Amino acid sequence: VRIALDAMGSDAAPRTEVAGALLALKDLGSDVTILLVGERAAIEAEIEAADATDRDGLQIVHAPDRITSSDSPASAVRRKPESSIAVGLRLQQDGKADAFVSAGSTGAVMAGSLLLLDRLPGVDRPAIGTMIPTVRGPILMLDAGANVDCKPQHLVQFAKLGNIYAKDLMGLERPRVGLLNIGEEAAKGNEVSLETYAILSESELEFVGNVEGSDIIRGTCDVLVCDGFVGNVLLKFYESVAAYLIRLLRSDRKQGGRRERLEEIVRVLA
Amino acid sequence: VRIALDAMGSDAAPRTEVAGALLALKDLGSDVTILLVGERAAIEAEIEAADATDRDGLQIVHAPDRITSSDSPASAVRRKPESSIAVGLRLQQDGKADAFVSAGSTGAVMAGSLLLLDRLPGVDRPAIGTMIPTVRGPILMLDAGANVDCKPQHLVQFAKLGNIYAKDLMGLERPRVGLLNIGEEAAKGNEVSLETYAILSESELEFVGNVEGSDIIRGTCDVLVCDGFVGNVLLKFYESVAAYLIRLLRSDRKQGGRRERLEEIVRVLA
Numbered sequence: 001v002r003i004a005l006d007a008m009g010s011d012a013a014p015r016t017e018v019a020g021a022l023l024a025l026k027d028l029g030s031d032v033t034i035l036l037v038g039e040r041a042a043i044e045a046e047i048e049a050a051d052a053t054d055r056d057g058l059q060i061v062h063a064p065d066r067i068t069s070s071d072s073p074a075s076a077v078r079r080k081p082e083s084s085i086a087v088g089l090r091l092q093q094d095g096k097a098d099a100f101v102s103a104g105s106t107g108a109v110m111a112g113s114l115l116l117l118d119r120l121p122g123v124d125r126p127a128i129g130t131m132i133p134t135v136r137g138p139i140l141m142l143d144a145g146a147n148v149d150c151k152p153q154h155l156v157q158f159a160k161l162g163n164i165y166a167k168d169l170m171g172l173e174r175p176r177v178g179l180l181n182i183g184e185e186a187a188k189g190n191e192v193s194l195e196t197y198a199i200l201s202e203s204e205l206e207f208v209g210n211v212e213g214s215d216i217i218r219g220t221c222d223v224l225v226c227d228g229f230v231g232n233v234l235l236k237f238y239e240s241v242a243a244y245l246i247r248l249l250r251s252d253r254k255q256g257g258r259r260e261r262l263e264e265i266v267r268v269l270a
Numbered sequence: 271v272r273i274a275l276d277a278m279g280s281d282a283a284p285r286t287e288v289a290g291a292l293l294a295l296k297d298l299g300s301d302v303t304i305l306l307v308g309e310r311a312a313i314e315a316e317i318e319a320a321d322a323t324d325r326d327g328l329q330i331v332h333a334p335d336r337i338t339s340s341d342s343p344a345s346a347v348r349r350k351p352e353s354s355i356a357v358g359l360r361l362q363q364d365g366k367a368d369a370f371v372s373a374g375s376t377g378a379v380m381a382g383s384l385l386l387l388d389r390l391p392g393v394d395r396p397a398i399g400t401m402i403p404t405v406r407g408p409i410l411m412l413d414a415g416a417n418v419d420c421k422p423q424h425l426v427q428f429a430k431l432g433n434i435y436a437k438d439l440m441g442l443e444r445p446r447v448g449l450l451n452i453g454e455e456a457a458k459g460n461e462v463s464l465e466t467y468a469i470l471s472e473s474e475l476e477f478v479g480n481v482e483g484s485d486i487i488r489g490t491c492d493v494l495v496c497d498g499f500v501g502n503v504l505l506k507f508y509e510s511v512a513a514y515l516i517r518l519l520r521s522d523r524k525q526g527g528r529r530e531r532l533e534e535i536v537r538v539l540a
Contacts, residue, residue, distance in 0.1 A: 135514065145452060148460035182415060182502040190418035190499050213506030217514055229460050230500050232452040234507060236483030241511060244405065244487055 001031055004097035007038030008066045008084040009104030014038055017103070018046040025057040035097055037061045037088040063087035073107025077115060085109055089116045110146060127158045128228070129165060130235060136219030140166055145232035152195040155179070155225050156203070162223035163205055170222065178211035178221030180230060185210070192227070200225075271301055274367035277308030278336045278354040279374030284308050287373070288316040295327040305367055307331045307358040333357035343377025347385060355379055359386045380416060397428045398498070399435060400505060406489030410436055415502035422465040425449070425495050426473070432493035433475055440492065448481035448491030450500060455480070462497070470495075 005021055007014040014036070021034045036043050040062040047055060065083040067076045077086045085108055091097035093116045102109050110126055119126065127143035142158050143150070159177050166175035179197055181189045186197050188210060200207040208221050216224065216234075226234070275291055277284040284306070291304045306313050310332040317325060335353040337346045347356045355378055361367035363386045372379050380396055389396065397413035412428050413420070429447050436445035449467055451459045456467055458480060470477040478491050486494065486504075496504070 148452060180503060182418060182499055182506075193499075213503040213508075214510040216507055217510050229452055229463075230503055233450060233483040233500055234503065236452075237486055237504060237507070238483075238511075240484040240487050241508075245515070 001028075001099075002033045002035060002097045004035045004037055004061070004088040004091045004100045006084045006088050006100070006102035006104050007036040007043050007060075008063070009102045013103075014043045014046050018043060018050055021058060022050055022052045022055070025054065030057065033057050033059060035059050035061050035088075035091060037063050037091070038066075038084045039064060061087060061091065067105050067108045069105065071105070071108065073105055074111050076105065076108040077112030085112055086116075089113060093117055106145075123157050123161065125154055125157070127161060128231075129162060130231075132216070132224075132235065132238060134217050134219030139219055139222050139224055140170065141224040141226065141231055141235065143226065143228040143231050144235050145228045147228040148232075149229075150192060150227035152192055152199060155192065155196040155227065156199050159200055159203070159205060159207075159223065159225045162225060166222050172222055174206045175222040176208045176220075177205045177223045177225065178208050178215075180216075180224055180226035180234075181210035181212065183210060184212060196225075271298075271369075272303045272305060272367045274305045274307055274331070274358040274361045274370045276354045276358050276370070276372035276374055277306040277313050277330075278333070279372045283373075284313050284316050288313060288320055291328060292320055292322045292325070295324065300327065303327050303329060305329050305331050305358075305361060307333050307361070308336075308354045309334060331357060331361065337375055337378045339375065341375070341378065343375055344381050346375065346378040347382030355382055356386075359383060363387055376415075393427050393431065395424055395427070397431060398501075399432060400501075402486070402494075402505065402508060404487050404489030409489055409492050409494055410440065411494040411496065411501055411505065413496065413498040413501050414505050415498045417498040418502075419499075420462060420497035422462055422469060425462065425466040425497065426469050429470055429473070429475060429477075429493065429495045432495060436492050442492055444476045445492040446478045446490075447475045447493045447495065448478050448485075450486075450494055450496035450504075451480035451482065453480060454482060466495075 005017055007017040010016040017036065021036060025032060025034060034057055036058060040060050043060050047058065063082055063084040065080045067080055067083045067085050071080065077083070077089065080086060085102055085104055088100045088102065089112050092100045106128060110128070114126060125147050128146045129140050129142040130144040131138040132141050140162050142162050147154060163175050163177055166172045177200065179193060179200060181193050183189065186209070189197065197210065211221055211224060275287055277287040280286045287306065291306060295302060295304060304327055306328060310330050313330050317328065333352055333354040335350045337350055337353045337355050341350065347353070347359065350356060355372055355374055358370045358372065359382050362370045376398060380398070384396060395417050398416045399410050399412040400414040401408040402411050410432050412432050417424060433445050433447055436442045447470065449463060449470060451463045453459065459467065467480065481491055481494060
């Protein structure tokens with residue numbers, strides 16, 4: 001298996017990527033080759049500095065350019081054909097890699113994948129899947145922001161994509177697929193969710209029905225299906241609440257006021 | 271001012287309602303009359319037990335029936351004309367009360383209000399407003415669940431309703447109105463939010479633009495406008511996260527495991 005890895009995607013690139021590649025090689029064994037895509041000199045320096053004993057599985061594919069957050073995601077791969085994302089995706093397109101992984105611009109990777117790799121048969125639109133924490137462990141939510149206006153067939157396709165992901169990457173034999181909605185009953189929801197519910201009920205998936213906002217943290221499903229508008233709002237809200245709480249927890253001992261503010265928030269809502 | 275109060279709405283009715291009415295009278299002074307609507311004998315017993323010094327502002331309007339959670343909200347007021355909600359709304363309809371307040375079925379109150387009181391001129395649909403906590407204090411979110419499929423003009427009307435509410439009940443001179451969306455820029459969002467943004471930008475409101483999921487807890491607006499689908503999911507999610515946290519905080523000293531689980535959740539998301 002040959003995995004192309006964007007070495008220029010993260011804030012601390014390529015240090016993080018090189019460290020991650022070395023960890024992955026240790027985990028995955030000798031069947032795997034990792035193609036580090038990015039500025040050759042910078043990557044070589046990081047490999048040198050990492051002082052790893054086994055770097056046989058590593059190769060470098062030079063890509064002099066880099067997509068940044070100021071590039072328009074939709075056109076970035078076309079405008080910067082020598083960027084690490086464009087070069088990495090072309091490796092997969094040309095059959096020189098089996099997969100491409102990037103911590104860089106989600107939008108650019110998605111738009112570039114559509115342009116160079118196209119979609120699987122039966123999939124009209126790509127979705128962004130993201131793992132979100134629950135009390136029973138992480139679950140997969142999709143779409144987290146790629147498609148803000150969805151038709152029922154799109155949500156059904158997301159359910160099928162999520163089902164495959166949960167089987168192959170989360171190791172679940174029969175993932176429980178839930179539809180994010182405003183009530184448990186089949187008759188609840190907006191037009192899109194009513195029709196989606198009907199199709200999913202007839203599907204071969206392990207459809208556990210509607211999942212309300214209050215059920216998410218309980219982990220009542222493994223794959224949570226929603227449109228990209230709701231998914232994006234929910235993900236960003238969850239992240240910000242968590243970031244706020246971690247600040248509160250850390251400052252707990254020093255400042256009593258913050259703890260009280262947290263307790264006020266939970267009191268109002270509980 | 272005469273306020274009709276559903277005395278049978280809460281779980282501990284009519285005790286909570288009688289206690290609340292007595293508190294309100296103390297606060298609001300002698301200009302206010304509260305009409306307690308519900309089972310006369312039960313209300314009289316609670317007033318007796320409350321042993322209040324000043325009950326001159328209290329009147330009882332007998333209503334022998336009661337709407338419960340097993341009644342269909344849409345038809346409850348029609349099917350139970352002698353319920354406290356139906357009787358209370360008719361007091362307002364007949365000009366015998368200036369307002370009606372209930373802690374009972376939100377859906378039944380909303381459907382009954384539409385049936386008996388109709389809407390204000392220029393308002394096509396009622397919205398459910400709810401106060402949600404932020405680090406800067408509570409803000410008003412609407413719609414929290416009444417309208418799951420909204421057109422731009424509905425969201426604009428919610429913005430105007432919220433603006434009035436924030437002025438009159440939150441005491442804000444010029445409330446900051448925000449539109450829940452998936453990005454800050456005007457060009458972000460789904461079809462409905464793009465059009466809503468354009469209309470609100472031209473309006474006389476203090477429109478502060480798009481509010482992302484991550485901005486909510488920061489309290490960057492006073493009135494947060496969204497459709498009832500997103501609003502309902504968000505509200506229920508927020509409530510459940512808060513309820514979970516309060517459990518964790520309370521069990522903090524006893525069980526280290528729970529605290530660790532919370533820290534795992536915030537670590538994954540932060």
